[in-house]
Amino acid sequence: MEPIKIGLCGLGTVAQGTLEVLRRNQSEIERRVGSPVKVTCAGVRTDKPDVDLSGIRVERDMLAVATAADVDIVVELIGGTDLALKLVMAAIEAGKGVVTANKALIAIHGNEIFAAAQARGVMVAFEAAVAGGIPIIKAIREGLSANRIQWLAGIINGTGNFILTEMSEKGRAFDEVLAEAQALGYAEADPTFDVEGIDAAHKLTILASIAFGVPLQFDACYTEGIGALTPADVANADQLGYKIKHLGVAKRTGGGIELRVHPTLMPKNRLLSNVNGVLNALQVQGDAVGPTTYTGPGAGGEPTASAVVADIVDVARTLTADPLNRVPHLAFHADALGGEPILSIDQIHSAYYLRLQVADTPGVLSQITKRLGDHAISIESIVQKQVQDPHDSVPVVLLTGVVKEADMNAALAEIEALESVLEPAVKIRVESLV
Amino acid sequence: MEPIKIGLCGLGTVAQGTLEVLRRNQSEIERRVGSPVKVTCAGVRTDKPDVDLSGIRVERDMLAVATAADVDIVVELIGGTDLALKLVMAAIEAGKGVVTANKALIAIHGNEIFAAAQARGVMVAFEAAVAGGIPIIKAIREGLSANRIQWLAGIINGTGNFILTEMSEKGRAFDEVLAEAQALGYAEADPTFDVEGIDAAHKLTILASIAFGVPLQFDACYTEGIGALTPADVANADQLGYKIKHLGVAKRTGGGIELRVHPTLMPKNRLLSNVNGVLNALQVQGDAVGPTTYTGPGAGGEPTASAVVADIVDVARTLTADPLNRVPHLAFHADALGGEPILSIDQIHSAYYLRLQVADTPGVLSQITKRLGDHAISIESIVQKQVQDPHDSVPVVLLTGVVKEADMNAALAEIEALESVLEPAVKIRVESLV
Numbered sequence: 001m002e003p004i005k006i007g008l009c010g011l012g013t014v015a016q017g018t019l020e021v022l023r024r025n026q027s028e029i030e031r032r033v034g035s036p037v038k039v040t041c042a043g044v045r046t047d048k049p050d051v052d053l054s055g056i057r058v059e060r061d062m063l064a065v066a067t068a069a070d071v072d073i074v075v076e077l078i079g080g081t082d083l084a085l086k087l088v089m090a091a092i093e094a095g096k097g098v099v100t101a102n103k104a105l106i107a108i109h110g111n112e113i114f115a116a117a118q119a120r121g122v123m124v125a126f127e128a129a130v131a132g133g134i135p136i137i138k139a140i141r142e143g144l145s146a147n148r149i150q151w152l153a154g155i156i157n158g159t160g161n162f163i164l165t166e167m168s169e170k171g172r173a174f175d176e177v178l179a180e181a182q183a184l185g186y187a188e189a190d191p192t193f194d195v196e197g198i199d200a201a202h203k204l205t206i207l208a209s210i211a212f213g214v215p216l217q218f219d220a221c222y223t224e225g226i227g228a229l230t231p232a233d234v235a236n237a238d239q240l241g242y243k244i245k246h247l248g249v250a251k252r253t254g255g256g257i258e259l260r261v262h263p264t265l266m267p268k269n270r271l272l273s274n275v276n277g278v279l280n281a282l283q284v285q286g287d288a289v290g291p292t293t294y295t296g297p298g299a300g301g302e303p304t305a306s307a308v309v310a311d312i313v314d315v316a317r318t319l320t321a322d323p324l325n326r327v328p329h330l331a332f333h334a335d336a337l338g339g340e341p342i343l344s345i346d347q348i349h350s351a352y353y354l355r356l357q358v359a360d361t362p363g364v365l366s367q368i369t370k371r372l373g374d375h376a377i378s379i380e381s382i383v384q385k386q387v388q389d390p391h392d393s394v395p396v397v398l399l400t401g402v403v404k405e406a407d408m409n410a411a412l413a414e415i416e417a418l419e420s421v422l423e424p425a426v427k428i429r430v431e432s433l434v
Numbered sequence: 435m436e437p438i439k440i441g442l443c444g445l446g447t448v449a450q451g452t453l454e455v456l457r458r459n460q461s462e463i464e465r466r467v468g469s470p471v472k473v474t475c476a477g478v479r480t481d482k483p484d485v486d487l488s489g490i491r492v493e494r495d496m497l498a499v500a501t502a503a504d505v506d507i508v509v510e511l512i513g514g515t516d517l518a519l520k521l522v523m524a525a526i527e528a529g530k531g532v533v534t535a536n537k538a539l540i541a542i543h544g545n546e547i548f549a550a551a552q553a554r555g556v557m558v559a560f561e562a563a564v565a566g567g568i569p570i571i572k573a574i575r576e577g578l579s580a581n582r583i584q585w586l587a588g589i590i591n592g593t594g595n596f597i598l599t600e601m602s603e604k605g606r607a608f609d610e611v612l613a614e615a616q617a618l619g620y621a622e623a624d625p626t627f628d629v630e631g632i633d634a635a636h637k638l639t640i641l642a643s644i645a646f647g648v649p650l651q652f653d654a655c656y657t658e659g660i661g662a663l664t665p666a667d668v669a670n671a672d673q674l675g676y677k678i679k680h681l682g683v684a685k686r687t688g689g690g691i692e693l694r695v696h697p698t699l700m701p702k703n704r705l706l707s708n709v710n711g712v713l714n715a716l717q718v719q720g721d722a723v724g725p726t727t728y729t730g731p732g733a734g735g736e737p738t739a740s741a742v743v744a745d746i747v748d749v750a751r752t753l754t755a756d757p758l759n760r761v762p763h764l765a766f767h768a769d770a771l772g773g774e775p776i777l778s779i780d781q782i783h784s785a786y787y788l789r790l791q792v793a794d795t796p797g798v799l800s801q802i803t804k805r806l807g808d809h810a811i812s813i814e815s816i817v818q819k820q821v822q823d824p825h826d827s828v829p830v831v832l833l834t835g836v837v838k839e840a841d842m843n844a845a846l847a848e849i850e851a852l853e854s855v856l857e858p859a860v861k862i863r864v865e866s867l868v
Binding site for chain 1: 451455458459462463464465466468561566567568569572573576577578579580581582647705708720721722723724725726727728729730731736737739740741742743744746747748750751752753755756758759760761762765766767770772
């Protein structure tokens, strides 16, 4: 049979993994696809002498790969959102299938890209953009297509989860663990995207679109990092029976869609609470199936290449399908995407962990609980820590019931205005999941 | 658009769930498929007055549904392997797409069914046959298509897992928990298929085929139930740091494929060890992705219907695809299925938990360990239980290293022949997974 001809753009970790997997599993993949899959052309800006490109034509100009006659499917693994966007749009224009692992590109420019792909009748596949080797896009978009998805929640940044696991298991401080993660190669030299939650927000934006059938809206995603978490909060959570995880949460409510990335307390016995280290995990709640959970390596060369190559196989298979009968890019047909708004963070509903530093004087607890009561916020538990010196200030830790965040913020403003409350409150959202 | 017309055969729990999901999520599903999906015809042998079939033509003769002009896709939910086989073959012959939840049918007659479907150019989808609502067929067959799958292991019978969870958490006896499971409706009046592992063996047979690209070989699957497990073994496992789960294991080795369902000790900190109650979970090890794990409801009306309806959507989409470019039924093209043999149980390799009832006399341990040593079986740990009366017999519990089962059996035959060994040995396989 005619081979499926791949133009591979980029030569980083994932691209190298893709080359390796396509070579090592060549016969296994051909037995699945029915044709050989062959990298004919590589878009490479800077040579890497240790990467074997024998038998592959090398292009210095990425955009030339997009229009090359010996390429059926363009695989974009260069990263970034400038040249990558130009490359993908040029490949679509040239009628090529596209596979990308670029979460930022899809989260920010996906609507434009999919509109062009649909108009040109080609497929753009992006399984590798979310949760590395876990086939979560396929699971939600196809495996759960019978369901009205109610919510999904996940640990979708391995670096952040590694840091939180170390903080939780060893009582270590954030800065110290981050430095180790950088030394181990888990975190980039500039760790902003990982620890501030931007990487997770890119992924969550994509997941929410395919789960709920709404356009990609990265700008509407609330994003809060893990840099402010202290060992004290991790220890308090532990004593209360919770773990702290950096969670992406997308939830359908009557008023709109909650879309948020932030540190989250979860009861210890939940599946996601026990996902440690650099693993990723997603839980998806469908109205028919109930909860299903997907766990695996969320990053790394070969795990991500696993998703890239699976997408190559999928795109190769759709080449002869009537475009109308293909799986829609965002799970729902483009003309049937919904208009449910993304809620701002003060409109979401959540339970909360609060830590307040207060003067050790009589009546302070009743002042605090009164302000919460005034805003109809129930208290699930309250712990006043003991201190050695009776004149010291003391921390008070509370778990509240579920309330609208705007109401919580209003109550906290009043509480922080109390004379006996000495520092701004620490507020962490709590999710029980299932 | 023209509706996709469904002929629904059977009116049990899963069929009722399918009707309900197709009705409740009608608009959500149409937004995904691009056309309405409508049950036009129902094959019903016995009326159920509480099931609303308004607007649906009722056929008493199942085989008439297979050839009905107002049916595009036949959904087989009648169970069994006689009429179900006739129905599916008649539907294929009539050029209809087929969706089935029938694990026994696929495990036993799948090769014949898929050959006929391929010859006729139609799709037979069976996601609902394994692990209910977890899209595990799709994950392995498409999501992990880049990988050479090395092994998979799973808890794929919810009834058995419910029984083992109760035995483990509450120290209860098998018979007592089984009676409760029957009262709760988890176990059938005849629980043979569940507790003897036949149901799990049907599912494992299917998973092994799509993972390794070999024909379905249900007869070659080794099957051992959980009925002989005692609270003593569950407690011993717990003390050693293990849980006992009823596991299906399919593993590629140099000599062939291990395919086996049996009680298994697993270290407590493994993901699968913490899957409790009626949940199902599968772990799949691919050479590129590493381990991925899939957890969710493995049975029940709507969870299984979730998979049935997802299959309907998939089959509807392939109606216009070139059959050569569809996902092959068993993941690999029919002419590329492999010939790796399924190993008999005495050819597998495993670690073992052994419990021996021995006379409380000096030298008995050295007699036992000598026989193990003679067969090159290493001992990881050994515990001799204390008894009150020095003249009583005592249990000895051992964990061994990995050895070929034939060698273990030979050593055990010699050990059981010792005068100081009073009862046949209890032998349970141990898997560490990842």
